[in-house]
Amino acid sequence: MGPDPAVAAVRVAVRQALDAVTPGALVLVACSGGVDSLALAAALAFEAPRNGRRAGGVTIDHGLQEGSDERAARLVRTMADLGLDPAGSVAVTVGQEGGPENAAREARYAALDRSAARLGKAAVLLGHTRDDQAETVLLGLARGSGARSLAGMPPAFERPSGARYLRPLLEIERATTRRACEVLGLEPWDDPHNEDPSFKRVRVRNEALPVLEKTLGPGVTDALARTARMLRDDADALEALAKRAYQDLLTTDQTTQTTKASQSSQISLASQSSQASVELLAEEGLPVEGLAELPRAVRTRVLRMAAVEAGSPPGTLAAVHVDAVDRLVTAWHGQQHVDLPAGIRAFRRYGKLLFGTGLPPRRVQQ
Incomplete structure (x- = not known):
């Protein structure tokens, strides 16, 4: 007799995710002790050794509630009893920037990044489910953040630190993970924050x-x-086109103005440093004519890439900022510049769109 259907569903999802991990590598599960991550931890402990991978677990103690350290210690013992090795906890200090939810998320991911680097992992598994995905799409819709936000959470992504994350349960309902925990005799912890209506996600749920x-x-x-999956395909395709267009526009002057550098000193885009791109954006910029020829869906993505490359934080760079920069291309009537987060400015000069921290010229000529 096989396992309960709920247990089997979670195990199959983990087994499929492990196919993308190098045999023999260590896979970590980020476990909060809730139904989703606990069911995920149990499935990883079962599947990893049967698929030639090693399995470990880590829990993050945010220190936001009394007794959080004791709960973390109990969870570490539970993970070890499941067969996860190593199993440990990391205490973090949660700041205030961006609100409590964002601050906790940033602290959590930074700690997971460090744990992954220290343990030499191949991937970190996260317990987000189909229900979490639906909530994310609704939150993105309320923000009016565009296709990428409505595409929800990707099943796999890589952090700037190089840490790789997988979400095996995005096609699994929360009811399934709860049933799996019941069948396996696991006692999940229901975080009171998950019922606190002061959090937008809780109100959505x-x-x-x-x-x-x-x-x-x-x-x-x-x-x-399902909408998130379809939009993600569209967003990925548009971003691939935008990256190609951005690279082409950024290097236009580099390839045509050979008097600025000798042949031996010129470098390809693939080997350009981030600092070199920042300097190009500030000194040469992007040609307005080339930008204007792009479809708006591609152009606005190019403009966002340029702003982020110049130093504007992606988390605070909103659609309203990008739209204002786009008007420098499509509805320019002499406006001097657009202020972007982190002190970055976009301004038009001599048929170029420049991005940087310097002041625009007093008189803009075309």
Whole structure:
């Protein structure tokens, strides 16, 4: 007799994720002790040795609630009992920047990055489910953040640190992970923050989604997750086009103005440092004519890439900023510049769009 269907579903999802991991490598599960990550930890402990991988676990103690250190210690023992080795906890200090949810997330990922680097992992597994994906899509819709935000959470991504993350449970319902924990005799911890209505995600989970299910009928969660998958394909294709266009536009002057450098000193785009790109954006910029020829969906992505490359933080660079920069290309009537987060400015000069921290000229000529 095989395992309970819920247990089998989680194990199959983990088994498929492990196919992308090098045999013999260490895979870590980020475990909070909730139903999703606990079911994921149990599945990883079962599947990894049967698929030639090593399995470990780590929990992050945010220190936001009394007794969090004791809960972390108990969870470490649970992970070890499941067969995860190494199993440990990391205490972090949560700041205030960007609000409590964002600050906790940043602290958590930074700690996971460090743990992954220290242990020499191949991947870190996260327990986000289909329900989490639906909530993310609704939050993105409320922000009006565009296709990339509505595409939700990707099944795999890499952090700037080089740490690689996988989300095996994005096609699994939360009810399935809860059932898996019950069958396996695991006792998940229900974080009180998950019921705190001061958090937007909690209100979406407990208020918005139930209303949508009642008004539109069952299946809203599945539909939102399915929409995310389709939009992710579209967003990936558009971003690939935008990256190619950005590279071509950024290096236009480099390839045509050979008097600025000898043949031996010229470098290809693939080997350019980030600092070299920043200098190009500030000194040569992007040709307005070339930008204007691009479809808007591609052009706005190019402009966002340029702003981020110049030093504007992607987390605070909003659509309203990008739209204002786009008007320098498509609706320019002498406006001097656009202020972007982190003191970056975009301004138009002599048919170029420049990005940097310097002041624009008082008189803009075309």
